[in-house]
Amino acid sequence: MADTKREIERKYESDDSGLPDLTGVAGVAAVLDQGVADLDATYYDTADERLAASSITLRRRTGGSDAGWHLKFPVESGVRDEIHAPLSDHVPSTLGALVRSRVRDDELAPVVRLRSTRDVRHLVDVDGHLLAEVSVDAVRAERLTGGGGKAEWTEIEVELADGGDPAFLDKVDKRLRKAGVRPADFPSKLARALAETGGKGRSRKEDRAEPVTAGDHVLAYVRTQRDEIVDLDPAVRRDLEDSVHRMRVATRRMRATFRSYRKVLDRAVTDPVGVELKWLAGELGASRDHEVLAERISDAVEGLPPGLVTGPVRNRLRTWSKAKGGDTRRQIIDVLNGPRYLALLTSLDALLADPPLRAAAAGKPSKVLAEAVDGAYDTLAGLVEQALGTPPGRDRDVALHEARKKAKRARYAAETAAPALGKPASKLVSSLKDLQKLLGEHQDSVMCRQALRELAEQAHAAGENAFTYGVLHAREERRAAEVEEELPGVWKGMRGGTGL
Secondary structure (H helix, E strand, O other): EEEEEEEEEEEEEOOOOOOOOOOOOOOOEEEEEEEEEEEEEEEEEOOHHHHHHHHOOOEEEEEOOOOEEEEEEEOOOOEEEEEEEEOOOOOOOOHHHHHHHHHOEEEEEEEEEEEEEEEEEEEEEEOEEEEEEEEEEEEEEEEEOOOOEEEEEEEEEEEEEEOOOOOOHHHHHHHHHHHOOEEEEOOOOHHHHHHHHHHOOOOOOOOOOOOOHHHHHHHHHHHHHEEEHHHHHHHHHHHOOOHHHHHHHHHHHHHHHHHOOOOEEEEEHHHHHHHHHHHHHHHHHHHHHHHHHHHHHHHHOOEEEEEEOOOOOHHHHHHHHHHHHHHHHHHHHHHHHHHHHHHHHHHHHHHHHHOEEHHHHHHHHHHHHHHHHHHHHHHHHHHHHHHHOOOOOOHHHHHHHHHHHHHHHHHHHHHHHHHHHHHHHHHHHHHHHHHHHHHHHHHHHHHHHHHHHHHHHHHHHHHOOOHHHHHHHHHHHHOOOEEEHHHHHHOOOOOOOOOO
């Protein structure tokens, strides 16, 4: 079994003088010597160091208090999620799955061995509670592939105690700097080891040139979405909040870009990839849609006066939510483990490595990108006008849903163009986002009413009072009507075109 902790730490260069006196740090009542530990860690990666390029580390370590396998994902500067698994001879399957979107079918093999002598101190407050662990690490690095280079250095590591206030690290930092200690040049031991023993040791983003042509801008946007899908894969597997939704959005952004910029990218190549992106979005969508509905209905129930909640409404809602959520959760993991998903990731890599550019790709962004955004906007305008001219009811619901989808496409087209076209495109993105949100609220109401009818039927079949579901259904009808009344005013302010 694997467990996770949030690691918040800072690293500093060290010389022969060792650790400065930290008793003067505000809040520190004592500095307790915890002794010296010998650590032996072997880091695993692909032959082309794909994990290191994404600032991910996978290691097998012995010695110290947390021997075992450690997988670390970057969260932000100085913050990583560290996932532990018990010591074993081979990479645990639980950790292997979390890096599968990057590793694919390649082999994970030892690339670097780090042996460290760690001198540990605990910084504690007046009550003896741990504030941070400070260590002086004498590191010996050995490259296990290629030329087998070696390196040695000493560093100071300050790790915040679990649940501690990150501001405390600023106090330690101030004291260390005052003593002449400077921050380390590398974010991790592995990064330094790779750089000093002959590894690549660089970020996947370092070699990317600034976009110049229209094609450059479109490919930059597509690449960002590809990276988002790959980066979110482990978060989806870990069931982190909003991860499924964000991955789904990335697939939609990319697919919409293929369609909006068909004069830039050859549809003979992008259409088959778009089909697979649509498939993945659909597989992810069942879970996301259900999450939204369950949360919306639950919030609505909590907002009702007690007298309007009749029967075991909350229990039924929990049962309904758990049953559907469990099924979709298993389905998503099966999808991410399946060959079709890996084939999609490979096709995205191939598309970006050898992009199917058309003649317009070499054109000026101010012309090519603006034309694509105008086209997406014109399509949206026609659908909004059609929806507004349709009488309230099912046909209008369908028309508004179609308009919502085209609002997303127009927004994503404008997002692609914004770096090149500047403020007018960014302003359009904001307006389209507001319109999309309004249309999304309407569609959520439509879907919520369908779910409420399902819940009411289940309750009735079980001999329960279905009154509350009817009350909520009526409220959702009213909310949809309010959106429909609000829409003409919002759209009136956008009728002037894109302004590009």
